[in-house]
Amino acid sequence: MNENLTTKLPRHKAKSSPELDDTPPGRFSDGDRAGLYKAIYERRDVRSEFLAKTVPEDVLARVLLAAHHAPSVGFMQPWDFLVIRSSPVREQIYDAFVSANEASAEQFEGERQSLYRSLKLEGILDAPLNICVTCDRNRAGPVVLGRTVAPEMDLYSTVCAVQNLWLAARTEGLGVGWVSIIQRQALHDILGIPQNIVPVAYLCLGYTSRFYRSPELAEKGWRQRLPLDSLVRFDGWDSTQESTHLSDSEETLLERIRQRQKHFDFF
Amino acid sequence: MNENLTTKLPRHKAKSSPELDDTPPGRFSDGDRAGLYKAIYERRDVRSEFLAKTVPEDVLARVLLAAHHAPSVGFMQPWDFLVIRSSPVREQIYDAFVSANEASAEQFEGERQSLYRSLKLEGILDAPLNICVTCDRNRAGPVVLGRTVAPEMDLYSTVCAVQNLWLAARTEGLGVGWVSIIQRQALHDILGIPQNIVPVAYLCLGYTSRFYRSPELAEKGWRQRLPLDSLVRFDGWDSTQESTHLSDSEETLLERIRQRQKHFDFF
Structure with a gap:
């Protein structure tokens, strides 16, 4: 996308195909709709196919802005984005994964455990960058519109930001993998995250050699749609x-x- | 989109603009990317602008399929979608909202409470349909890949489905409003949802007279980006x-x- 355009329209509109211009403002053309659905259907949870290739800052900026435009309860925007490139930091995170994953594998039995152990479940060191998305539960003060009877709504808002990030990344050709096999306290300790801030998602992000046609867990026989x-x-x-x-x-x-x-x- | 196409490509590709065909499989053209970003930036939380106009079944099918293709921990797919059109049911939900909202309003003070009371925060009876998205915490058995140290991951997966639904709806010209000011137990009672199933989101969905240019809470001075x-x-x-x-x-x-x-x- 051309960075130098300064029209009043969102910049991403700029290089759309000409026929989109016939669509009234606020309406979505068939092409727009196709782009969204393609992102949804071709998004994958990536663990094994990361390339070392650098992610340009402008691409990362677009992906983070997409996350930031997620819905949030009471417009609370409770998220922070910790962009992690440091190898020593990622090595500590990787160790925390290995520890949690070993304990997790033991919970499966027989062939299921063998299959579990054969799966690569993270790309912490392979991906060029990791992003930890957190939720500040106090960001908008003690009483938040829409959170009065559902205090979990701030966590849910943060998850919406993760999903926006994931879809935006996919359209940029970037794979994302959500690594949930890390003890939350390890994330607090390694990343220095205060106890009142919740680490919601630990993501690996980077260009990939390919994307699976179907979800990897389906292709590998773990569970079907x-x-x-x-x-x-x-x-x-x-x-x-x-x-x-x-x-x-x-x-x-x-x-x-x-x-x-x-x-x-x-x- | 043409429903009669039976190509091996996702059907939504069918009526894409011709130049998209130059994009290699798995790659996203500028037009595709523009569609996704437009959905993200023009998505709104809709409360007041619903039209009674019926949502065609095929449109609703596309929106629900988009939700179903969200990421889920261990490919658990823990969601169910309760499509609610019944007026008597929606009236009970509306009463539950009014009750929770009255108690919520009392938590704000002075001018803030006046502003809160001036906001319309739901479209339960105005929208032609409501959708309750639930999470079955036992769907994939007692041990779920990726959920061993983060039991909340099934709830987060369900939120990803909500965000997919929201974005897909926007590209179809449909507004969605997430109503979080309802006691969870009221949803269990009114909709007969078993206690081991968590109602994650109660959504109002329908065509709208317009979409706000910016988030409504920003336009009305509640909170800024x-x-x-x-x-x-x-x-x-x-x-x-x-x-x-x-x-x-x-x-x-x-x-x-x-x-x-x-x-x-x-x-």
Whole structure:
């Protein structure tokens, strides 16, 4: 994208294809929509395919800005982004992963444990940079709009930022892997994160040699995608497809979901 | 998008603009990238602008499939989607909101409380449909890859699904509002959700008369966007911009963020 444009439109619009200009402001063209869906369907949790190639600062800036424009409860924006390139720091994080992962492997049995041990579950040292996304629970004072009866909403807002970051990275050709097998206290200790700040996500980020066609855990036989039509319920938990008579529109919705699932070759 | 295409490519690719075809598989064109960023920057939390207009089943199917393709810990896919159109059910949810919101308003003082009370914070009855996204904490058995030391990861996965849904909805011209001012137990009681299933998000969804240019809470003076460059740290919490000597690449990153912030007119 051209950095020198200073139009009032978001800069990312600048190099869009000409036909997008026919779309009224605020509307999304078929091409825009395709870009979003492509990002969603081709996003992967990357662990093994990182390249050492440097991520340009301008690309990283775009990815972080996308994260920063996530929704947040009461517009709290509770996140910080710790960009970690230091090898000594990443080595400590890696050791914390190894320790937690060894204990984790023991929780699986037999063939399942063998399969678990065969999986590479992080790219801490391989990726050129790591990002720890944290949540400051006190950022907007003691009472936050929308958090009065749901105190976890600030953590959820931070997760929305992670998902924005992940999708933006994918469109930039960058892989992201979320490493959740690290004791939270180890992140506090190694990164000096105060106890009132929650480390929500530890991410590895970088260019990759390739992206898996389907989620890696499916390709490697760990667990398969569930059919979405079995996860849709109507007007309440027990009003599942089996137990009630579906309306025409409910039947149509499930049928459309089944059709689309069948034709997505990555499903 | 043309529903009758049965190519091996994701269907959403079908009506993309021709020049996208020059992009190698797995690569994102400038147009694709623009679509994703447009969704991220123009997504809003909608409360007041819902239209009664019906959401076509095929559009809803696409939005739910996008949610279903979120990342999930151990490929657990812990979510269910309760699609709620029933007016009597929505009236009960609305009553639960009113009750929680009255108690919430009391927590703010003086002018802040007046401003709070002037805000419309939900579209439960105005939107043509509501969606409750839940998390089944036992979906993949007692031990889940990636959740061994971070049990909250299933809830976070469910939030990623919400964010995918939100972005997909925006590209379809649909507004989404996340209503967090409802006691969780009320959702269990009204929707018959078992106690081991967590209602993570209660969403209102529908076409809208318009989308705010900036987040509504900023436009109405509740709280403003923070400068992202103040939220980026390097190699640890205390290595902020003030306290350490920045490397060239760190200085460049912050400068690029500041430049982009300045030129986004919604910042």
